[in-house]
Structures are given as C-alpha cells and as structure tokens.
Amino acid sequence: MSGSVTGAADLLFVSQPAISRLIRDLEDELGFLLFERNHGRIYPTGMAMSWFKVVERAFVGLDTIAAAARDIREHEGGKIHINSMPIFASTILPKMVASFATKNPNVSIKLNVLPSSTIVQHVAAKQCDIGFVTGEVPTIGVKRGPRLRTSGVCIMPIGHPLTKLSLITPKDIEELPFISEGADTFLRYKVDAAFEKYKVKRKVQIETDLTSTVVELVRCGMGVAIVDGIASDLPGIVSRPFSIDLLFDYQIIMPLEQLNPTLAQSYIDSMISEMPEQLLVL
Secondary structure (H helix, E strand, C coil): CCCCHHHHHHHHCCCHHHHHHHHHHHHHHHCCCCEEEECCEEEECHHHHHHHHHHHHHHHHHHHHHHHHHHHHHCCCCEEEEEECHHHHCCCHHHHHHHHHHHCCCCEEEEEECCHHHHHHHHHCCCCCEEEECCCCCCCCEEEEEEEEEEEEEEEECCCHHHHCCCECHHHHCCCEEEEECCCCHHHHHHHHHHHHCCCCCEEEEEECCHHHHHHHHHCCCCEEEEEHHHHHCCCEEEEEECCCCEEEEEEEEECCCCCHHHHHHHHHHHHHCCCCCCEEC
C-alpha cells in the first residue's frame, strides 16, 4: 500500500529493519515469498497479491462490524435495509417508505435497487432485511412473505385518442408508435407473446430496459406502451385495461434469520395496509 519499506515503516510507526524482520517472519509462517528484491527495491510476488486480496476482504469485514456498531449507536430506533427491483423502487415504494419513515422517525431506512437474482443472494446472505423480487425464489436461506400480483395495462399520454376507449385491444395499437421494454425483460416476453397470438404487428419506435423510462417516454408523447399495472398511477399518463390478461407475480422475501425481525415485519405490515388497488396481495 505504501510502495516502499520506508513508507511501510512510517505507516506502522516502526523502524525499517523491523519491517524487514516482519516480512521475513511472515514469509516463514506462510511458506512462500511475499516480495522479490531488485536493485534495492522490493516488489510483491503473484502469491503475495493473491493473499493480499484475502487480507483486504478480512479488513472489509472488520470495517463492516465497526459500521454496524456505529449504526446501532446512531440509530437507536433500529435500521431496516430494503432491496427492490426497479419497477417497485420507481413507483410505489418511495411513497410507502416515506409513510413508514414519518411514523417511525427514529428508524433508519436504506433502499437499494437491484435485479431480482442479486436481491435473492443478498437476502440469503442476510445482507438486507426485505427483498422485492419476481421469478423463482429458492428456499435455502430465504423466507417467503406475502405474494403480490398485478395485471398489464396500456398507458398513453393525456389527451391521446385511445383515452376514449374503456378497454384496449392489440388491434387498437397496431398502427401507433409503441414504446417497448428491452428484449431481456419478463414484461417484453409476455407482451410479445400476446401480440403474436393475435397476429398484430406493433410499430416499435423506441425500446428501453426500465419501466420508469418507458413511462417517461409515454408522458413525453412518444407513443403508447403496455406496462405492469404498478406504473398505472404515475402522473402525466392515462392507463386503460388491456384486453389480454397479462399477470405479473412478485414476492416479498426475508432472510430465514433476521437481525431485527420485529422491525422488518412492522414495515411489511405498514406497506400491505397502504398497497394500491392494482396490486393484489395473495
């Protein structure tokens, strides 16, 4: 880290000979060379760099322990860590987090936005208290909470001709500019299958990965879109039911062993009580 024996001596508040002796003692204990000597300078070996990475992780773990103690000291009311898919984090979660924080001013809340697969890993590893995911959830290290379900809707800008209809069919969209989610998303797969079933071709003008971006493009008047019903209440757009039943299931998950299960359950109960109508709690 310091780049020289002199720098290491200054960093550890010992003499240069002491550093050389410590290196020799450590090499004897480990059974391999840590440094190569060349023209009065020393350079770490490949094995030294591999071992240093392990040592760094250990120090990160110690830092995490210190940070946890600091959090406990500074947040006597508790701390809750939530991992969410982008669709929840950009629609309903901020309002629910704000509501819970207002009722519990001494509770510290951390909200991370991640893919479902990563959230499952974090929950199983006890790196967060609550996760909002979609898809298959493994049982190892994970406890399932309430399941949520919503339906796909058609969204359009305010004043769009489709707002005159009470129900949107694939044929209604055929000649209109369409904003589509990315090819690797679950929503895109379901929407593509629905239009293929009725042999209707869309005029896909713009494609993007995030539902929040799709909604913003629709709000800007760039076209219409089929999105998860969670996004139907956002300002600046109008939503109508879609004639094809597109169902989306989500799962609330928690670690099997939680640091603060009472606080996590309190948040889930608060959230369920404020769940919007378009989300069915199963």
